[in-house]
Amino acid sequence: MKILVIACDKSGYPAMIKYTTENTTDHELTSxxxxxxxxxxxxxxxxxxxxxxxxRVLLVGCPIDSCFHQDGSRFAQRRVNRINHLLEEADxxxxxxxxxxxxxxxxxxxxxxxxxxxxxxxxxxxx
Amino acid sequence: MIVGxxxxxxxxxAMLDDSKKVLVLGCGTCVTxxxxxxxKEAKELASLLRIKGYEAxxxxxxxxxxLEFINPLRERIQSVDAVxxxxxxxxxxxxxxxxxxxxxxxxxxxxxxxxxxxxxxxEERCWGCGDCIIHLFGGTCPITRCAKSLLNGPCxxxxxxxxxVKPDRDCAWQLIYDRLKKLNRLDWxxxxxxxxxxxxxxxxxxxxxxxxxxxx
Amino acid sequence: MKTVLIVSLGDTRSWMKPWIDQxxxxxxVRVHSLSSAELGNNLPLDYDRFIFxxxxxxLHRENIAxxxxxxxxxxxxxxxxxxxxxPQSMDDEKxxxxxxxxxxxxxxxxxxxxxxxxxLHLIKKIAVLGKNPIDDSILxxxxxxxxxxxxxxxxxxxxxxxxxxxxxxxTGATIVGGVVVVPEFQxxxxxxxxxxxxxxxxxxxxxxxxxxxxxxxxxxxxAVFLIPEVMVSAETWSTLYDISQLLVQRDxxxxxxxxxxxxxxxxxxxxxxxxxxKSGVLIEKIDFSRLILQPSxxxxxxxxxxxxERDGISQKILSDWLIKVPGKKFIPYDFTxxxxxxxxxxxxxxxxxxxxxxYSLPLEGWYQLPDNKLTIDTHYAIQEVIxxxxxxxxxxxxxxxxxxxxxxxxxxxxxxxPWSAIDIEGTSKRKKARINWEQCxxxxxxxxxxxxxxxxxxxxxxxxxxxxxRRLEVMGVSENTGKI
Numbered sequence: 001m002k003i004l005v006i007a008c009d010k011s012g013y014p015a016m017i018k019y020t021t022e023n024t025t026d027h028e029l030t031s032x033x034x035x036x037x038x039x040x041x042x043x044x045x046x047x048x049x050x051x052x053x054x055x056r057v058l059l060v061g062c063p064i065d066s067c068f069h070q071d072g073s074r075f076a077q078r079r080v081n082r083i084n085h086l087l088e089e090a091d092x093x094x095x096x097x098x099x100x101x102x103x104x105x106x107x108x109x110x111x112x113x114x115x116x117x118x119x120x121x122x123x124x125x126x127x
Numbered sequence: 128m129i130v131g132x133x134x135x136x137x138x139x140x141a142m143l144d145d146s147k148k149v150l151v152l153g154c155g156t157c158v159t160x161x162x163x164x165x166x167k168e169a170k171e172l173a174s175l176l177r178i179k180g181y182e183a184x185x186x187x188x189x190x191x192x193x194l195e196f197i198n199p200l201r202e203r204i205q206s207v208d209a210v211x212x213x214x215x216x217x218x219x220x221x222x223x224x225x226x227x228x229x230x231x232x233x234x235x236x237x238x239x240x241x242x243x244x245x246x247x248x249x250e251e252r253c254w255g256c257g258d259c260i261i262h263l264f265g266g267t268c269p270i271t272r273c274a275k276s277l278l279n280g281p282c283x284x285x286x287x288x289x290x291x292v293k294p295d296r297d298c299a300w301q302l303i304y305d306r307l308k309k310l311n312r313l314d315w316x317x318x319x320x321x322x323x324x325x326x327x328x329x330x331x332x333x334x335x336x337x338x339x340x341x342x343x
Numbered sequence: 344m345k346t347v348l349i350v351s352l353g354d355t356r357s358w359m360k361p362w363i364d365q366x367x368x369x370x371x372v373r374v375h376s377l378s379s380a381e382l383g384n385n386l387p388l389d390y391d392r393f394i395f396x397x398x399x400x401x402l403h404r405e406n407i408a409x410x411x412x413x414x415x416x417x418x419x420x421x422x423x424x425x426x427x428x429x430p431q432s433m434d435d436e437k438x439x440x441x442x443x444x445x446x447x448x449x450x451x452x453x454x455x456x457x458x459x460x461x462x463l464h465l466i467k468k469i470a471v472l473g474k475n476p477i478d479d480s481i482l483x484x485x486x487x488x489x490x491x492x493x494x495x496x497x498x499x500x501x502x503x504x505x506x507x508x509x510x511x512x513x514t515g516a517t518i519v520g521g522v523v524v525v526p527e528f529q530x531x532x533x534x535x536x537x538x539x540x541x542x543x544x545x546x547x548x549x550x551x552x553x554x555x556x557x558x559x560x561x562x563x564x565x566a567v568f569l570i571p572e573v574m575v576s577a578e579t580w581s582t583l584y585d586i587s588q589l590l591v592q593r594d595x596x597x598x599x600x601x602x603x604x605x606x607x608x609x610x611x612x613x614x615x616x617x618x619x620x621k622s623g624v625l626i627e628k629i630d631f632s633r634l635i636l637q638p639s640x641x642x643x644x645x646x647x648x649x650x651x652e653r654d655g656i657s658q659k660i661l662s663d664w665l666i667k668v669p670g671k672k673f674i675p676y677d678f679t680x681x682x683x684x685x686x687x688x689x690x691x692x693x694x695x696x697x698x699x700x701x702y703s704l705p706l707e708g709w710y711q712l713p714d715n716k717l718t719i720d721t722h723y724a725i726q727e728v729i730x731x732x733x734x735x736x737x738x739x740x741x742x743x744x745x746x747x748x749x750x751x752x753x754x755x756x757x758x759x760x761p762w763s764a765i766d767i768e769g770t771s772k773r774k775k776a777r778i779n780w781e782q783c784x785x786x787x788x789x790x791x792x793x794x795x796x797x798x799x800x801x802x803x804x805x806x807x808x809x810x811x812x813r814r815l816e817v818m819g820v821s822e823n824t825g826k827i
Contacts, residue, residue, distance in 0.1 A: 009403035010403050014402075017427050021427045034402070034423070036787055036803055037787055039786055039791060040787020040791055040800065041791065042790075042791045050174075051177050063697075065695055065696060068786075069786035069788065070694065070696065071759075071761045072786055072787075079791075086136065089137060090136045090137075090140065090175050090178075091179075092178050155795065159794045160751060162794050165794045165795060167794060246759070
């Protein structure tokens with residue numbers, strides 16, 4: 001799958017950089033964009049990414065109760081839920097995924113990336 | 128302010144049917160503040176439609192209910208197959224006054240006149256009965272907030288201060304009693320309210336308001 | 344000719360030199376490199392672009408702002424690239440990625456906004472708020488490092504002034520750089536003793552019982568200590584262990600401690616716990632909802648029926664003495680009376696956030712001590728306050744701006760801002776939301792929740808229709824800056 005990664009510069013970004021230097025993945029990570037907080041990611045930006053070639057947008061950031069800016073991850077989670085709901089309602093198979101990590105806990109990233117291949121959309125595409 | 132809710136996407140898609148070029152019109156006033164039909168939401172919907180394969184674009188005007196703001200849109204509307212308006216019902220009808228020959232599809236279900244009780248939560252406060260007597264009830268309008276619109280006391284079905292018709296809503300008469308008690312005006316409840324003259328409300332027919340001194 | 348300065352945070356990388364010189368771009372560009380330590384040497388820093396490289400953990404906005412403030416660099420000209428992805432040699436395939444990134448950095452449009460990173464001045468004075476007279480030992484810890492103490496007397500009001508606070512009291516207006524809240528506790532004993540049991544006159548609070556111990560002998564008597572609270576001070580536990588041990592060893596009394604949690608964390612408490620148990624004190628964790636107390640027939644003691652959590656066995660003992668050990672209930676400081684301004688300050692209580700200092704409150708510069716005495720935890724809290732003053736605050740002026748024309752005054756940003764940095768200002772003719780740049784942490788929550796899209800965070804946005812946006816592409820090369 002083509003995945004655009006948006007990561008917060010406190011935890012998500014260092015975790016993604018660590019992950020990509022030590023591991024490879026079957027997915028194509030088109031970009032890793034650094035933002036100051038997942039709370040600064042607009043729904044319109046995510047949708048714009050999905051309008052392009054991306055199948056998934058992956059948000060990686062601080063855990064919900066440990067967001068450096070207190071509420072950023074919480075808002076991001078709600079926005080992701082809302083967009084996924086809209087995409088489902090519109091019968092579009094693309095999705096947004098959000099993953100909470102600390103700068104060291106990259107196992108969570110591997111788990112998330114593995115999960116992405118297991119979605120129904122991917123299975124439909126298989127011959 | 129006027130509050131509405133976005134129509135479910137399948138309903139909107141059904142309205143669009145075989146249109147190809149779609150224009151999503153947002154409104155910059157009430158629906159922006161209640162986060163259902165403003166610029167952000169219009170862009171969102173246009174994005175979704177583009178992913179579905181429509182040629183969609185979005186545009187937001189300050190207020191869709193003012194002809195001066197929507198007149199400049201005539202040409203744009205002509206160039207598309209369908210228009211989805213995210214304004215309240217007033218805005219949608221105003222767009223029809225442009226006589227563009229196209230169908231304007233409402234993207235919102237306009238629901239009520241209300242206020243934000245806290246961030247993200249809007250509640251109905253006014254029904255528009257045209258004959259305001261809020262002060263007699265300590266600031267809680269019984270027409271709007273009582274499910275049965277009773278004017279002369281509670282129905283007696285409330286439980287723990289909650290309405291029997293919608294158990295997650297407060298019983299309006301409980302609120303009225305509490306408020307009037309605080310204001311030391313419980314004696315107002317002893318006055319019997321006569322049957323309401325509904326002719327000033329929607330039941331009296333389509334309503335108008337004129338300021339003669341301002342007519343051009 | 345565009346000039347680019349590569350700043351290496353952390354160790355200088357001498358191997359960067361060769362391939363910096365061989366950078367292949369279609370544009371005339373001069374590239375230099377420095378380590379961040381060398382930045383302070385007053386070198387002329389009028390470069391078009393800066394690329395900060397270092398461990399990805401160091402590349403967050405706050406760190407970059409701090410370096411820009413110290414070296415007087417325009418933060419909108421700064422880009423970043425993680426050291427982990429730098430090519431190690433000339434043959435490394437990462438060279439292509441690095442080259443294309445450099446290409447994009449040079450092509451990035453000029454920033455139109457004059458942004459400045461500034462180290463804010465913090466006055467070395469703190470206000471200490473608390474009900475009871477504050478322990479001098481705590482105040483001394485602050486005075487030792489040069490922080491002046493100001494203890495406002497009620498009635499007073501606090502208003503924000505940038506990142507400092509102005510306290511208006513009867514003595515006038517005082518400006519402080521931070522506020523420390525000392526908590527207040529109330530003794531609480533939540534288990535209801537039945538009246539009949541009280542009538543035996545053998546039920547006492549620990550403080551009162553403590554006074555009896557040296558004055559009489561409890562030979563062949565049974566004493567039961569009840570501790571239904573979870574939050575009990577280490578001091579109380581220490582006293583309890585001492586008394587119970589004494590009763591067993593001196594008087595050969597039988598002692599039970601029935602508690603919710605047996606506390607062993609604290610100075611010397613573990614040792615006391617073990618000694619008490621060794622001496623014969625029975626310490627049991629019980630379920631207080633199943634505790635039954637009844638007076639004995641001769642009213643000289645009480646029957647205590649309890650169920651131990653350990654094995655769920657119900658036991659019944661006849662006790663001569665019942666001693667109530669109170670816990671402490673934390674009384675939250677009432678902030679509603681002291682904040683002025685029309686912004687609704689949310690309830691101030693410490694956040695359970697591993698990314699923020701443990702004892703900080705959701706307002707910059709506010710800290711709450713865990714205790715009103717100088718314990719180990721209080722020391723940590725005091726150190727956090729001291730660190731705050733040492734670290735200082737860096738803010739970026741003009742970076743988060745509200746477009747007056749678009750703002751509809753819906754108040755969403757004001758309510759959403761986690762740092763309470765937004766105000767409504769203006770005359771009655773035209774009000775608008777204003778972001779206080781000194782208080783703003785540039786998290787972006789306001790900009791994304793603004794329904795009218797009136798807030799812009801220059802250089803931190805992702806939208807393609809904004810000429811001031813930047814996409815920091817690390818993996819993936821694209822022809823056009825602006826498309827993914």
